[in-house]
Amino acid sequence: xxxxxxxxxxxxxxxxxxxxxxxxxxxxxxxxxxxxxxxxxxxxxxxxxxxxxxxxxxxxxxxxxxxxxxxxxxxxxxxxxxxxxxxxxxxxxxxxxxxxxxxxxxxxxxxx
Amino acid sequence: xxxxxxxxxxxxxxxxxxxxxxxxxxxxxxxxxxxxxxxxxxxxxxxxxxxxxxxxxxxxxxxxxxxxxxxxxxxxxxxxxxxxxxxxxxxxxxxxxxxxxxxxxxxxxxxxx
Numbered sequence: 001x002x003x004x005x006x007x008x009x010x011x012x013x014x015x016x017x018x019x020x021x022x023x024x025x026x027x028x029x030x031x032x033x034x035x036x037x038x039x040x041x042x043x044x045x046x047x048x049x050x051x052x053x054x055x056x057x058x059x060x061x062x063x064x065x066x067x068x069x070x071x072x073x074x075x076x077x078x079x080x081x082x083x084x085x086x087x088x089x090x091x092x093x094x095x096x097x098x099x100x101x102x103x104x105x106x107x108x109x110x111x112x
Numbered sequence: 113x114x115x116x117x118x119x120x121x122x123x124x125x126x127x128x129x130x131x132x133x134x135x136x137x138x139x140x141x142x143x144x145x146x147x148x149x150x151x152x153x154x155x156x157x158x159x160x161x162x163x164x165x166x167x168x169x170x171x172x173x174x175x176x177x178x179x180x181x182x183x184x185x186x187x188x189x190x191x192x193x194x195x196x197x198x199x200x201x202x203x204x205x206x207x208x209x210x211x212x213x214x215x216x217x218x219x220x221x222x223x224x225x
Contacts (some may be wrong), residue, residue: 006154034213043116043202043216044155089154098168098209099145102154 004092006103013110019077021106023090026071030094030101035064035075038087038105047088048075080110114139116205116217124223125193133188133220135203143167143209144186146178147202149219155202161186162209190222198224 005024013019023033031052036044050057050064050073057064063076077084090103117136125131137144143162147155157170161180175191184205190197200221204214 036216043218046213046215049213091154098160098162099157099170100147100155100204100214101157105152105154 004090004101004103006090006106008106009104010107011109013080013108015080015082015110015112017080017110019080019084019108019110020074021088021090021108022072022074023092023103024070024072025092025101027092027094028071030092032093033064033066033073034091034093034100035062036089036091036102038089044089077108080108082110082112084108085110116203116215118201118203118217118220120220121218122221122223124225127193127195127224129193130189130191131193131222133190133201133203133222135186135188135205135217137184137186137203137205138215141205141207141215142184143206143212144180144184145204145206145214146186146188147204147216148172149200149202151199158188160209167209193224195224198222 034049035047037047038044048059048062061078066073087105091100119134145160146158149155158172159169160167164180177189180186200219202219204216206212206214
């Protein structure tokens with residue numbers, strides 16, 4: 001019940017296209033869902049986060065869609081740029097453990 | 113506002129040795145969490161410190177231990193190093209122990225030979 005499943009493992013998108021990464025969680029006690037972006041040799045950087053009281057949150061080109069009944073959430077990157085090429089991690093938080101549980105990551109490559 | 117900093121950047125140790133990694137939290141943050149990230153995987157939670165006390169622990173053996181100081185900086189200590197301990201060790205700080213945004217440092221790359 002502590003897993004967060006992320007797909008796809010890798011993704012290639014053309015410049016200007018939409019990148020979509022999906023995550024599914026099991027524990028209904030999870031109540032905070034951030035997305036992180038990580039470049040090689042760097043620590044993860046917080047991109048955007050959502051709580052389950054809303055179904056969508058948008059910040060610039062990044063949008064999280066949240067489906068509480070299906071226990072799924074996704075990251076949409078609009079107008080993808082080569083500079084967006086990185087590994088993206090979804091995560092879930094909640095319950096009594098005070099820990100973020102991360103997905104396995106998606107390696108995004110945006111081709112010029 | 114100063115971000116999360118970690119030291120050292122890289123470290124090479126021999127199996128069986130002990131290592132100490134350091135983290136300075138972001139200004140205004142009182143909670144520090146430590147994560148281990150193996151190559152090609154997502155970060156795995158080691159433990160969290162809030163007000164100088166351990167406040168949650170992941171599935172790591174007792175040879176992984178930590179400290180938090182009054183200025184909210186933190187140390188991660190690993191005893192009896194094993195080859196599988198080779199990883200990127202990440203520190204994240206947040207405003208509290210609850211559902212607050214966690215901001216990560218650049219990490220310390222530990223190699224155990």
